[in-house]
Amino acid sequence: MRNKSLLAVGIATIMVLALTLPSMATHQAPDGPVQAPVFMPPQTDGDEALQAVGTRWMVQLQDPALAQYQGGIVGLQPTALQITGASRLDVNAPAARAYVAHLKAQQANVAEAVEKAIPGAEIYRDYQVVFNGFAVQLPEGDKDAVFELMNLPGVKAVTPQQEYKPNMYASLPLIGAPALWEELEGQENAGEGVKVAVIDTGIYITHTCFAPAGYAYPEGYPLMDDDKPAATNEKVIVARAYFRPDDPPATGNGATWPGLTDSSHGTHVAGTIACNAGTVAETAGYTETISGVAPRAQLMSYKIFYTAQSGSGSGWTAELVAAIEDAVADGAHVVNNSWGGGTPVAYPDPIDIAYDAAWDAGVVVVFSAGNSGPGPNTTDHVTLKNITVGATTTGGTIASGKVSVTAPEPLTDTLQNIAFTTAAFGTPLPAGEVYTFVLASAAVISPANATGCAAWPADTFDGRAALISRGACQFGLKVYNAQEAGAEFVIIHNNTGDDLITMAGGVYGDQVTIPSIFIGQTAGVAMTQWIDDYGDNSELTYDAIGFQLGNIPDRLVNFSSRGPGMGNLQPDLVAPGVNIFSSGYGVGTGEARHMGYGQASGTSMAAPHVSGSAALLKQMYPDWTPDQVRSALMSTGELDLLDYDSSELGVLDRGGGRIDLSKAWDPGLTFDMPSVSFGKLYAGDTGMMDIVATDVYSHSAPFTYTIAISETGDITTTSYFTISVDVNELVVDGAGDTAEFTVSVKIAEDAPAGDYEGMIWFEHGHHHLHIPVWVRVWPELQEGTVLLIDNDFSYLLGYPDYAAYYTDALDALEVPYDYYNADMYFNNAQTIPDISVLQAYDAIIWFTGDNFWPDGSFTVHTPLTEMDQLALIAYLQGGGRLLATGQDLMAVLDADRDLGDPTLPSPTTSLPYFTGVSWVQDNVFSGTMPSMISGLGFMEDVWLNVVITDTAWYDGAGNQGWIDEIYRPEPGEGQPEENNPAQMIFHAVEGDFAKEGHVGAVKSAEPCLEMPDTNYDYRIAYLSFGFEGVNDPVPGSLELITSREDLMAKLLDFLWAEPTVSLPDTVETTTGVETAFEAVADHVGSLLLPPGFSQYRWDFGDGTDFVVTTGPTVTHVYEEAGEYMAWVEATDIYSHKALASTTVTVEQAEFMIYLPLVMRNAGG
Structure with a gap:
């Protein structure tokens, strides 16, 4: 990034700057395009882990x-x-x-x-x-x-390996747990005989929730590690831990239970699943009797997440796979996974492979959906063999006490008896006491540091209570900065509503010694204004006596991640996950924190409600498969829910609904597919899917389930599609009987692009079931159509407008395009068209010109916002093609730092990772004048002139003074790579390089012999220089440089050229004979002459090693008769791949036995 200060300017200031800022270059740019009428969408915290990574x-x-x-x-x-x-x-x-x-x-x-x-x-x-x-x-x-x-x-x-991070009293009646407890002979028996594994931060077994009285070890238990301190009891019957050899635990954290600086996350999760019934819990002077969902279940602890010597609290692939391997082998019935992360890049993920296998082994796998909502496409897990859970509110929150502003008079009712929650770090004030503080506001003292993420001078707060806004960094860092600036007490106020949460300390929490609390946004804003009006005369009174604070139940919380997943409906269902009161997260320091009780929020807290529910269903129905458990929970879920803003929810928000155990224990039927995802269809298409229903209710006479259908959503979608079932009713004769039916969806010929959804309803007697249906309708693609997104800030800040450089090149190539100036739509949470519009384009070109401002630099949204980036991610996940170009483009994405360094903060979204490369330094030429860029790989014949002097001689923009140097992280350092890693296609000819001087890369998701089906088929070309800065050859000059038109053609050809390959339909041969194979490879969609093919890989289907050839022919000898499937993988010069297969029938070769010739001598 450039040396810039972070501005906090209002909308009026932006518009003034747009009129007054001078141009940054003196040359004359070509005339710009006219904005096309493209559809525009309506206006509208977490811990960062550190990890020392090896290879x-x-x-x-x-x-x-x-x-x-x-x-x-x-x-x-x-x-x-x-x-x-x-x-x-x-x-x-x-x-x-x-x-x-x-x-x-x-x-x-x-x-x-x-x-x-x-x-x-x-x-x-x-x-x-x-x-x-x-x-x-x-x-x-x-x-x-x-x-x-x-x-x-x-x-x-x-x-x-990838990095992953850890993502009740009022919730149990809400989910209907007491009704199922009654069917299981009471709460005191609920969960008996079921083992639930918790892959998390470990379980603190001496907590009162896990008292072993009344339990016995099952035969073959306990199980624990022999090479590290471990402890079990008759309630927690397995204790294992998985420490990374390259980043061992920090002092005090080396046991299987959570240690001195470990998180209480796993203890809290375990309490929600199976805290003993009748446990008396106390926090801040407030007492409540609590229980887990399956209180008699026995727990299995697998500690993955620990505070390491590097400060990291994350888990990694090798250890997570080892944990699920052990959990299956140790006999778990259910495995809870309240964590997420990883990356969106397609490759055969060992986590997905292992968890799919666990599901196939009969283990119910539960995952939290993630805390990245409310945007679409934000769920963490792409595999279908698990139950993915979003988070809803409950009817209760426990406040740690009340605070009031008590001076100066006259007082205001708005600032009296404000509920708060106490942080899970620092030293809290004693319960039942009353304290008084003088107030100071970070926003008043230092408006640019209202969130407290930067340090203040040492005496800024000088014994006062500091009021700080939530947002932008970890809670622990905010309080630490205030502490170092002299604060004795800290109040963090919400910035997204009045919900109360329990603040976690993150990396800095252990360095905090002062108390801190959390209050709602309304009170925080009012308190800020009060301090602004009255300064040091403002006084706060703190009353630390806990009380029960009401809440509105069954609202999907805003942070709950939404679907779809990779072409499938997610989340599966939702469960309570806001202010869940459970074991752990108590007050105090060290291991004492794990002994207390506290509240926590997140989909991490929702998942254990489902894990406990699954345990109860496995107790009642030991032979049910994981598919049946998921079906019972999804098809009986409560649908009367609203979003956090009281708007209606769709199936991509709530899946099958909020779990309701009062109905799930007796569903009547289970379905092998409890939701129907048609993925991608086009207008006029029909999709069909077969479903098998299994009767799970004991009865002698036939039951007839009536079927009803509803297309849900708004009127603009429901009138364009229909859902149908091939039968009007299902008839089943008794438990174990099955009935099959086919679900079809018909998209109208004139249907607009978008997400369509509906429900299928089944009813018989007291059994009422539903199956959610989802399909995404894509617009018909126009051959060669490009969407050109202008993000050069010429509209906002008066920077030069470079659009004409792009439109001229596209015009010369006769490539049709729509021009879209995203900067015109600033002050919106989303400034680019919605995914339904983006999908209409064969390619998107996004350029940033001289812009280097990430969203958040101003007091209004500027592109690309987080929602914009999520839309581009969804476009790429659907097989989109993206050309991204700009000398400070990574700065616009808030990714202008080494993404291969895990000690640095992650960018806003995963979009930068799709490039497969990372930023290295701000100027590859490092103070020297930009000159030549040469091509690599398939661009090896390309020479680009980016000289910025002598603009009378050269016709480029002359603006390339800040070309970023980029590099592809070495294995294990950064974003995981699939079969096709990023290819570096450009580097600077000279300069002071930090790495190898690379300035351009391409990346694509490709099929291969090992993984024939990619999750999605995206391609991206990224130039860390601006296309507009490339100079065309000067007429009459002897310079062998490439024109902008030719460069654009090569880039589009990479994005569009599709290889094809074929083999004969069948091959017949015999054993022991050289059999010839010949592939026919070609291209479609090429803008230039079809590129050549560089390699063929062959799999003959008989277990022999793959063979690599440079040409399309090969021979192979089969040793055994049989039928084989032979494959070829053809790779072109762009590293795009195509696959083909053929059936090979091998007969046993006939052979003759030749006996020796014996001649008799008749003559003696």
């Missing part, structure tokens, strides 16, 4: 894991439940032991090959139950090690 990778081998092995290997019986018919995987069965031994032998062979090929590589974890492979630490600086791994025999995929 840690996950290696997946060819054979399936134990949970998914369906047979086919001589001498080894299948172990997958869909073949064996069992309800749960038995890891100790003879067939399972034999197959695990086979996998270990396979892994040992590959491990030996790793040691030979990569000296210094260290394998430190191996997996067999839910993932077949191992985790490996590669030598630092060995750039070729990953490629060595990928080419070893038996290796299926090599993927880098």
Whole structure:
């Protein structure tokens, strides 16, 4: 980024600047385009973990894991439940032991090959139950090690590790738990015999919620680690921890329970699931009797998240896969996962692979949806084999006490008896006491630092109570900064409403010694104004006596992540997750915090409500599959919910609704697909999906379920589609009977693009069920159409307008386009068109010109906002093509820092990661005059002149004084890469490089032999220089430089060229004979001459190693008769890939036995 100060200017100031700021260059730009009439949408905190990352990778081998092995290997019986018919995987069965031994032998062979090929590589974890492979630490600086791994025999995929982060009294009646307790012989028996695993920060087992009295260890338990301090009791029967070899625990955190500086997150989650019934909980002088959802369930603790020596509190892939592997092997019925993160980039994620296998092993997997709402496309988990849970409000919040402004007089009622919650860090004031403070406001003292994220001078608050706004950084940092500036007490006020939350300390919490509280936005704003009016005469009285504060239940909280997922409806359902009162997060320091009780909010708190509910259903129906548990919860969910702003909710917000156990225990039917996702359809299309219903209610006479259908949403969508079912009713004869039906959705020929949804209703007697339906209608694409998004701030700040450089190039290429000036729509939460509009374009070109201002630099929204970035992410997830160009584009995305350095803050969204590269420095030429840029790879014949002097000679914009240097993070340093990593396509010819001087890259998601289906098919080209700054060749000059038109053509060709490849439909051959294969490869959609193909990879389907050729032909000898599926992967010069397959029938070769010739001598 440039050396700039953060401005806080209002809308009027922006408009004045737009009229008065001089141009930044003296040359004359071409005439600009006219704004096209494009649809415009209506106007409208968390901990950052640190992690020292090495080069840690996950290696997946060819054979399936134990949970998914369906047979086919001589001498080894299948172990997958869909073949064996069992309800749960038995890891100790003879067939399972034999197959695990086979996998270990396979892994040992590959491990030996790793040691030979990569000296210094260290394998430190191996997996067999839910993932077949191992985790490996590669030598630092060995750039070729990953490629060595990928080419070893038996290796299926090599993927880098990812970072993940941890994302009741009033909630239990709300979800109908007492009704199900009654069916299970009372609350004191609810959960009996069910084991729930909690993969989190560990469980503090001496907490009163987990008192072991009245429990006994099941046979074969307890289970714990032998190599670290571990503790179990008859309530918490498993205790394991997973510490990273390159970042071990900080002092006091090395046990299986949460330590001195660890979070109470796992203890709180465990209490919501299974806190003992009748536990008396106290906080701030307020006492309540609480219970978990499944109070008699036994818990299994798997500590992944711990405060490490680096300060990180995150978990990583290798340890998470090890934990789910152990949880399945240890006998868990349900696994709670109140964490999320990772990245959106498509590749075979070991987390998804392992958790899918756990589901297949009969284990109910529950995940929190994430806390990135309310925008769409923000859920964390893409796999379908889990229950993803959003968060709603309950009817109660416990306030830690009240504060009032008591001077000067006359007082105002608005500032009397303000409810607050106490922070989970620092030293709280004693309960039941009354204190008085002089007030000071950060917003009044330092308007630019109203959120307290920057340090103040040492005596700024000087013994006063500091009032600070929520937002922009961790709570712990705000209070720490105030403490260092002399504050004795801190009040943080909400900036998004009046909901109360319990503040976590984050990285700085352990350095805070003063008390702090949290109040609502209304009171905070009024208090700020009071301080502004009365200064040091403002006085606050603090009364620390807790009380029960009401709340409006069944509102989806704004932070709850929304769907869709990767082409599927998410979340599955919602559950209480706001101000949940449970074990942990108590007052005090060190491990004492884990012994108390506190409130916490997040989808992390919603997920354990579902895990506890799943435990109750597994107790009642031990043979139910995970699919049936999910179906019962989804099809009976409460739908009478509203969004946080009281607006209506759709299926992408709430899924099947808020869990209701009073109905879930007796659903009547379960469905193999409890929601219907048609994904992408076009106007005029019809989608169809088959569903199987299973009768789970005991009855002798046939039951007939009537079926009703409703298309929901607003009138603009419901009139354009219809949902239908091929039968009017379902008839089932008794428990275990099944009935099949087909759901169809018909999109009208004139249907506009957008999300369409509806519900299918089933009813018989007291059974009332529903299945949510969702489809996304895409607009018909216009061949070659481009949306040009202008974000150069010429409209806002009077910067030069560079649009004509782009439109001239597109006009010369005869590529049709729509021009859209996003800057005109500032002061909106979303400034670019909605996804339904973006999807109409074959490509989007977004340019930033001289703009370097991220959203948040001004008092109004400026593009690209967070909502804008999420829309572009959704566009890419749908297979979009994006050209992003600008010398400070990463600054506009708030990503102008090394994304490969985990100690630095993450950008606003994951959009920068889609480029596959990271910012290095602000000026690749480092003080020298910009000159030449040369091409790499498929751009090797390209030379670009970006000289900014002599504008009379050159016709470019002459503005490229701040070209960012970028680089592709080395393995393990940053964003995980898929099969096609980013390709560097440009570098500066000279300069003072921090890395290798790269200034351009391309990235795409491609299929391959190991992963034929990508989650989505996006392509992106990113130039860290502005296209407008490229000079065209001067007529008559001998310079061999590339024109802007030719550069644009090559970039669009990368985005649009689609390779195709085919093989003969069938191949017939015999054993022992060289069989020839020939692929026919071509391209469609190329703007230039079709690019060539650089490589072919062949999989002959018989278990032999893949073969690589540079040409389209190959031969292979099959040793055994049979039918095989052979594949070819063709790669063009852009690294785009296409796949084709053919069926190969191999007959046993006939052969003759030749006996020796014996001649008799008749003559003796």
